[in-house]
Amino acid sequence: MLLSIKNLHASINGKEILKGIDLEVNYGEVHAIMGPNGTGKSTLAAVIAGRDLFEVTEGEVKYKDKDLLKVPVEERAREGIFLGFQYPVEIPGVSITNFLRTALNELRKYRGLDPMSAVEFLKLMEEKKKLVEIQSNLTNRSVNEGFSGGEKKKNEIFQMAMLDPVLAILDETDSGLDIDALRIVAKGVNHLRRKDNAFLIITHYQRLLEYIIPDYVHVLFEGKIVKSGGKELAIELEEKGYDWLKNT
Amino acid sequence: MKEIKTDTKEIISKERMIGLFEKNREGLFMTDSEFMSRIRKDAMERFRELGFPTTKLEEWKNTDLKASLEKGYGYYLHPVIDVDVQKVFHCNIPHLDTAIIAQLNGWYVSKDVPLMELGNGMILGSLAEAFKEYPRIIEKYYGKYADFTSSGLTALNTAFAQDGIFIYVPDNVSSQKTIQMVNVIHHPESIFLQSRNLIILGKNSRISLVHCDDSYNQQASFANIVTEVFIGENASLDHYKLQNMNNDSTLISSVYFNLEQAANLESHFISFNGGLLRNNTRILFNGKGGTANVRGLYLMDRKQHIDNHVFVDHANPECTSSELFKGILDENASGVFNGHVLVRRNAQKTNAYQGNKNILLTDTARVNSKPFLEIYADDVKCSHGSATGQLDSEAMFYLRQRGISEENARMLLMYAFANEVISKISIEPLRLRIEDMVKKRLRGELSVCEHCVLHCNTPERPLEFDIDVTKI
Structure with a gap:
């Protein structure tokens, strides 16, 4: 078991957002989490990544069979958890190259590896840039500064490809993307999909799931997973909307 | 020459300074030219009226000199210098072609010539010597820009000024070498010093100037330094002011820039360390079409205090000025940014911007930011912004x-955050050196002995002065 969540409750400023989530993710699986706006999808992603804005009030999260909730953000990342942000943060003055090189070398250090040489690093960057079809000059720019919505999302996938995580959580990476960008994002995910990693894809629409075929689909509604199923559930949701779930 | 000095460890007061001036009037200042003696007298009269600034003055509301003045300092009216300047101020920054002119405790230091005249006509060296050698230049420029009628400290400096740096760049001369003015304070006892610098750039000339204020030991010091800079028509100055003083130092550095028609100034104020630092920067556009870009970066911690006062006088049309000051304040540090842009009635087509951004790393660090535009012309583009946060x-x-x-x-x-200022440094070896110092400073690893751009890439090391400092 890679990730196991039991009865997870989390709140922000005293307001409970997650009201008892149960979820299990195995190596090699792609899970989609769907649901209307404001039901706690992004909160779930943030809690797994370790955002301290949210307070976990009840329940447990195990990652690689260890309690995850006490682990600091950066250590979770070094253990292979990657969060693709719904709203990637602009960091003026920090170039993508510098940022990724720092991140990658910290990961390597944690794993007992030597820092990557500049030549190796640049080679890796070129390779991954091709995968997500981003312009080569983008990596010299400051992280996300002045990027278009599509560039920001592609940059998240690019970072994911560079860092090669074990559990990748993509928080509404598809929102606001045109069809070309969506295709590139999906291509990136499908390329990285392996037996020894897993994906948690949070999305509002079924559209992305036409390109990334999930193994499981969960519907999150008012802080709880109200329905789980296979990929056909996504199609059902697309046809019927979310309203029919309110009565289940 | 007899050595004249007052008691050490005396507090600085208006009365002490007046007494010291009167006591030395007949002896020390009697070699002055008529011009110098008049300017001293006038300045002293003005100082009698103004005294030292207090927090009652709007300009000094957030910077209190009282504790600094009361620490007690010796005041020296004569240097005793016997030092190999090249050894003390040896620069080994790679790829930076530089000419170094150095001051120790406010006095010009040189083994051989106090004033060098270079092949291209440039004159570099001691201001005291320039008073004697170039009276016509002195009378034309000295005291013309540093207005002592409105500042007690500038009046006091003008009354006492004996030495400092003199730089004269003739018309149409561009110096390939970066000039480093290094002002080191190093004395076994606490001292009060007042040096004076005069920098003149003729028409169409161009120089780069690195201007450092450093202290070498942990002794208290109080420095009241005035620098006048004349930038002639269509001339360009690339100016860097670097400050790395100890925690017991007080430095009031007033730099008066005068820009003639189409003159260009790029100025950077980088403050790494210091007990109390006050930079008075005054820019006068004395002709049409000038440009002045002033940037600042300050990195303060402990109980350090930094105060940047920038006054830009758009007295003529079609000039452009921009200010960007950024600071990171940690622990109990405090900062002040006071930017005042005055656009006079005839200064049409003025373009002016002021910006100040601060990061406070603790709840106890604080900053007082006041960008201020005073506009009397109607066809102008002016804006300002200020942001302080975590x-x-x-x-x-x-x-x-x-x-x-x-x-x-x-x-x-x-x-x-800091890089927005550093990245604008156009001299690459200098930028790399400053990047390195900023990184060290942010990691808390910068030594106060690591002065400016000298001795680059060498770790902290004890001071090696080939000089008996007790004789100074």
């Missing part, structure tokens, strides 16, 4: 989520 927590999370440690994430964000 490190961006969203960005911190983003960086840490990629595996970057909290400490490195903080460093990256602080460095990125």
Whole structure:
């Protein structure tokens, strides 16, 4: 078991957002989490990544069979958890190259590896840039500064490809993307999909799931997973909307 | 020459300074030219009226000199210098072709010539010597820009000024070499010093000037330094003021820039360390079409205090000025930014911007930011902005989520913040050196002995003065 969540409750400023989530993710699986706006999808992603804005009030999260909730953000990342942000943060003055090189070398250090040489690093960057079809000059720019919505999302996938995580959580990476960008994002995910990693894809629409075929689909509604199923559930949701779930 | 000095460890007061002036009037200042003696007298009269600034003055509301003045300092009216300047101020920054002119405790230091005249007509060296050698230049420029009628400290400096740096660049001369003015304070006892610099750039000339204020030991000091800079028509000055003083130092550095028609100034104020630092920067556009870009970076911690006062006088049309001052304040440090842009009635087509941004790393660090535009012309573009906050927590999370440690994430964000100023440094070896110093400073590893751009790439090391400092 890679990730196991039991009865997870989390709140922000005293307001409970997650009201008892149960979820299990195995190596090699792609899970989609769907649901209307404001039901706690992004909160779930943030809690797994370790955002301290949210307070976990009840329940447990195990990652690689260890309690995850006490682990600091950066250590979770070094253990292979990657969060693709719904709203990637602009960091003026920090170039993508510098940022990724720092991140990658910290990961390597944690794993007992030597820092990557500049030549190796640049080679890796070129390779991954091709995968997500981003312009080569983008990596010299400051992280996300002045990027278009599509560039920001592609940059998240690019970072994911560079860092090669074990559990990748993509928080509404598809929102606001045109069809070309969506295709590139999906291509990136499908390329990285392996037996020894897993994906948690949070999305509002079924559209992305036409390109990334999930193994499981969960519907999150008012802080709880109200329905789980296979990929056909996504199609059902697309046809019927979310309203029919309110009565289940 | 007899050595004249007052008691050491005496507090600085108006009465003490008046007494010291009167006591030395007949002896010390009697070699002055008629011009110098008149200007001293006038300045002293003005100082009698103004005295030292107090927090009752709007300009000094947030910077209190009282504790600094009361520490007790010796005042020396004569240097005793016997030093190999090249050894003390040896620069080994790679690829930076530089001419060094140095001051120790406010006095010009040189083994051989107090004033050098270079092949291209440039004159570099001691101001005291220039008073004697170039009276016509002195009378034309000295005291013309540093207005002592409105500042007690500038009046006091003008009354006492004996030495400092003199730089004269003739018309149409461009110096390939970067000039480094290094002002080192190093004395076994606490001292009060008042040096004076005069820099003149003729028409169409161009120089780069690195202007450092450093202290070498942990003794208290009080420095009241005045620098006048004349930038002639269509001339360009690339100016860097670097400050790395000890925690017991007080430095009031007043720089008066005068820009003639179409003159160009790029100025950078980088304050690494210091007990109380006050930079008075005054820019006068004395002709049409001038440009002045002033940037500042200050990195303060402990109980340090930094105060940047920038006054830009758009007295003529079609001039452009921009100010960007950025600061990171840690622990109990305090900062002041006071930017005043005056656009006079005839200064049409003025373009002016003021910006001040601060990061406060603790709840006890504080900053007082006051950008101020005073506009009397109607066809102008002026704007200002000020922002003070903590490190961006969203960005911190983003960086840490990629595996970057909290400490490195903080460093990256602080460095990125500072880099907006550093990246504008056009002399590459200097920029690299300053980048390195900023990184060290942010990591808390910068030594006060690591002065300016000298001795680059060498770790902290004890001071090697080939000089008996007790004789100074």
